Amino acid sequence: MMMNRLKAALGAVTVGLLAGTSLAHAQDADADLIKQGEYVARLGDCVACHTALNGQKFAGGLSIKTPVGTIYSTNITPDPTYGIGTYTLQEFDEAVRHGIRKDGSTLYPAMPYPAFSRMTPEDIKALYAYFMHGVEPVAQKNQAEDITWPLSMRWPLSIWRTMFAPAPKAFTPAPGTDPEIARGEYLVTGAGHCGACHTPRGFAMQEKAFDAAGGPDFLGGGGVIDNWIAPSLRNDPVVGLGRWSEDDLYQFLKSGRTDHSAVFGGMADVVSWSTQYFTDADLHAMAKYLKSLPPVPPARGDYTYDASTAQALDSGSVTDNAGAKIYLEQCSACHRNDGGGVARMFPPLAGNSVVVTDNPTSVAHIVVAGGVLPPTNWAPSAVAMPGYKTILSDQQIADVVNFIRSAWGNKAPANVTAADIQHLRMDNAPIPTEGWANATAATATWGLFMPQPYGAGWTFAPQTHAGVDAAQ
Numbered sequence: 256m257m258m259n260r261l262k263a264a265l266g267a268v269t270v271g272l273l274a275g276t277s278l279a280h281a282q283d284a285d286a287d288l289i290k291q292g293e294y295v296a297r298l299g300d301c302v303a304c305h306t307a308l309n310g311q312k313f314a315g316g317l318s319i320k321t322p323v324g325t326i327y328s329t330n331i332t333p334d335p336t337y338g339i340g341t342y343t344l345q346e347f348d349e350a351v352r353h354g355i356r357k358d359g360s361t362l363y364p365a366m367p368y369p370a371f372s373r374m375t376p377e378d379i380k381a382l383y384a385y386f387m388h389g390v391e392p393v394a395q396k397n398q399a400e401d402i403t404w405p406l407s408m409r410w411p412l413s414i415w416r417t418m419f420a421p422a423p424k425a426f427t428p429a430p431g432t433d434p435e436i437a438r439g440e441y442l443v444t445g446a447g448h449c450g451a452c453h454t455p456r457g458f459a460m461q462e463k464a465f466d467a468a469g470g471p472d473f474l475g476g477g478g479v480i481d482n483w484i485a486p487s488l489r490n491d492p493v494v495g496l497g498r499w500s501e502d503d504l505y506q507f508l509k510s511g512r513t514d515h516s517a518v519f520g521g522m523a524d525v526v527s528w529s530t531q532y533f534t535d536a537d538l539h540a541m542a543k544y545l546k547s548l549p550p551v552p553p554a555r556g557d558y559t560y561d562a563s564t565a566q567a568l569d570s571g572s573v574t575d576n577a578g579a580k581i582y583l584e585q586c587s588a589c590h591r592n593d594g595g596g597v598a599r600m601f602p603p604l605a606g607n608s609v610v611v612t613d614n615p616t617s618v619a620h621i622v623v624a625g626g627v628l629p630p631t632n633w634a635p636s637a638v639a640m641p642g643y644k645t646i647l648s649d650q651q652i653a654d655v656v657n658f659i660r661s662a663w664g665n666k667a668p669a670n671v672t673a674a675d676i677q678h679l680r681m682d683n684a685p686i687p688t689e690g691w692a693n694a695t696a697a698t699a700t701w702g703l704f705m706p707q708p709y710g711a712g713w714t715f716a717p718q719t720h721a722g723v724d725a726a727q
């Protein structure tokens with residue numbers, strides 16, 4: 256009798272304990288899922304686009320310029336009225352991977368859903384848990400796009416989506432792929448949407464390739480975005496990553512600097528809001544994947560350092576070269592006569608792929624506007640390069656840019672004119688190249704048979720935070 260009562264009591268205690276633990280388990284599981292989702296949000300850099308300059312985190316309102324007007328990123332906090340608080344998991348998935356809003360209309364591809372379409376259901380589920388339960392709701396109204404009718408109609412976007420966005424399909428690596436490289440491929444082509452800037456775009460501004468199967472276009476170097484150019488991430492030794500080691504890539508993505516490069520422009524946003532938070536394992540996986548990409552035929556041979564520029568600068572025998580003289584007076588204190596810079600402070604200009612890309616907009620832009628190498632958790636100092644727009648004339652800037660494009664063994668065309676610099680400075684106009692001009696023609700033809708909102712200069716370029724926001 257006694258025994259039975261005891262047994263029953265013990266039983267009850269056990270049941271109680273079990274119930275308690277399973278509840279705790281459920282809470283842990285939710286907390287884990289939310290944490291996992293927070294990390295996936297870092298992988299996708301949702302915060303950079305969905306946070307206005309000095310605005311509240313994820314409340315939207317960052318302006319994104321297009322030639323027909325300005326669009327704004329939306330509030331993706333769980334606020335039920337102004338945010339996505341009433342979205343079901345399926346509706347969230349429709350927006351993030353399919354590019355379709357809750358009301359059925361298509362999103363502008365400024366939202367990189369064509370890349371996100373490869374994200375796995377597990378990652379989407381975690382992301383959803385995070386946005387519903389890990390993000391503070393903010394009651395901030397979305398800003399209507401600033402585009403006049405009829406270009407404001409969204410239906411052409413759905414045609415664009417059917418023609419150019421890949422059908423959503425969770426990423427599966429090719430059989431036999433090294434699991435680390437497969438993880439890197441998932442990060443680069445999926446959540447990380449590196450191709451949104453680094454892959455050239457076609458006549459309708461679609462990315463020309465979404466993975467290596469798409470050939471040499473994939474990550475082959477993008478067009479002008481916000482007057483910055485995202486160079487090739489293929490292994491070309493001059494204009495690509497051919498001379499970068501896996502560890503260089505790891506350092507660059509984690510801290511924004513290596514011994515031979517420093518992050519700037521749109522990439523500064525990517526490093527400071529996104530990649531610096533990746534786990535070491537994920538950074539190594541991306542680096543390994545990028546180094547494993549099939550080589551593209553080198554566009555401009557190999558790079559060999561040429562010491563004669565440094566000798567000429569050292570001896571001061573450059574009086575007949577206007578660009579070299581300006582370099583000595585304005586630039587060499589930091590970037591040095593040998594073009595080698597100072598490791599992890601002032602990037603070298605000798606053999607730097609950024610300096611020798613075919614289109615000189617990016618390199619001219621940094622000389623005009625200057626730049627701040629953003630502090631990261633791993634390299635906390637902010638180092639700045641002054642802008643020269645009020646110090647040097649248009650002709651002087653053109654001269655010094657042409658000089659560094661052809662000094663120390665750099666072999667880029669010295670094709671920058673004073674008029675280019677004036678347009679860049681006054682109208683924020685990128686420097687045209689033949690490729691850009693062709694794209695304009697192609698887009699114009701496209702406009703004849705399709706009333707579409709894209710035109711020359713459409714960039715999907717969000718305002719850059721340049722890594723200094725409080726919301727970070």
Ligand code: HEC
Nearest residue numbers: 299300301304327328329331350356357362363365366367
């Ligand atoms: C490169 C900029 C960019 C990035 C990165 C980005 N978004 Fe967006 N997103 C936008 C823009 C712009 C819109 C609004 C597009 C429109 O109005 O058609 C948008 C729309 C959305 C919508 C639809 C909201 C609605 O009102 O229905 C959701 C949901 C969303 N984004 C979630 C995310 C998530 C989650 C991530 C990260 C995994 C992310 N976005 C990353 C730019 C971005």
Ligand code: HEC
Nearest residue numbers: 447449452483484485486516517518519520521522525608
């Ligand atoms: C918003 C546009 C944008 C996105 C998205 C982007 N990049 Fe970049 N990236 C740039 C620009 C602009 C540069 C040139 C400035 C610089 O070198 O810092 C650059 C430069 C780089 C460089 C240095 C290349 C060189 O030759 O100096 C690497 C490496 C790189 N990006 C890797 C990545 C990876 C990996 C991703 C995806 C996780 C990515 N980028 C996503 C715009 C972007």
Ligand code: HEC
Nearest residue numbers: 516517518519585586589601602609626627628638639640
């Ligand atoms: C006070 C030191 C300083 C001076 C002077 C200076 N720079 Fe820089 N430069 C920097 C720093 C720091 C960066 C990295 C900026 C960033 O990441 O935003 C940089 C970046 C660059 C880059 C981009 C390279 C890369 O990979 O990031 C170019 C090109 C460049 N400078 C050219 C010049 C030219 C040309 C001059 C002279 C007209 C000049 N700089 C003067 C410090 C300087």
